[in-house]
Amino acid sequence: MTGSGTYQGMTYNRGAISDPADFARGHGAASWLYLCGEEFAAVEGGMSYTDVEAAVPESVNVVSDPPRVMDMDLARRQVEALESLPQPALVTCRTGPRSSALVYLYAGLKDGSSADDVLRQAEADGAPFTKSDELKEWVRQGLAELAGRS
Numbered sequence: 001m002t003g004s005g006t007y008q009g010m011t012y013n014r015g016a017i018s019d020p021a022d023f024a025r026g027h028g029a030a031s032w033l034y035l036c037g038e039e040f041a042a043v044e045g046g047m048s049y050t051d052v053e054a055a056v057p058e059s060v061n062v063v064s065d066p067p068r069v070m071d072m073d074l075a076r077r078q079v080e081a082l083e084s085l086p087q088p089a090l091v092t093c094r095t096g097p098r099s100s101a102l103v104y105l106y107a108g109l110k111d112g113s114s115a116d117d118v119l120r121q122a123e124a125d126g127a128p129f130t131k132s133d134e135l136k137e138w139v140r141q142g143l144a145e146l147a148g149r150s
Contacts, residue, residue: 005100005127008107012099013092014128016045024055024090031085032056035064035093058085064098070135075142078102079109101129105142115140
């Protein structure tokens with residue numbers, strides 16, 4: 001099973017997932033928000049949304065992997081998808097930066113945390129997105145613009 005991180009009941013990946021069913025079982029997942037498109041299924045070590053659907057009772061696919069830009073429209077769709085899924089939920093992308101950013105954004109929105117508090121906690125947890133200034137800014141912007149929506 002790949003490494004993972006958990007924050008406020010949601011689990012994100014910290015690398016490629018070799019066995020989706022094992023990953024879901026290992027985390028007791030009720031649902032899965034999958035952020036990759038079918039392009040990822042075509043690469044060696046990739047995974048398809050069909051693999052995700054077979055691993056959990058409920059899932060949603062919001063394609064968010066490059067070259068798609070992480071903007072507020074995408075953030076809104078991701079947050080809406082998480083709102084629709086039972087917890088505990090898995091949130092995964094190819095290797096973890098985008099999924100971890102979304103988990104921390106969503107948790108911050110749910111509990112009304114400031115961007116500084118969310119980013120400080122993410123840094124302390126070693127969340128993969130904290131290595132990307134672009135994703136940290138996306139979380140900061142999302143917390144400012146989407147507050148009160150979730």
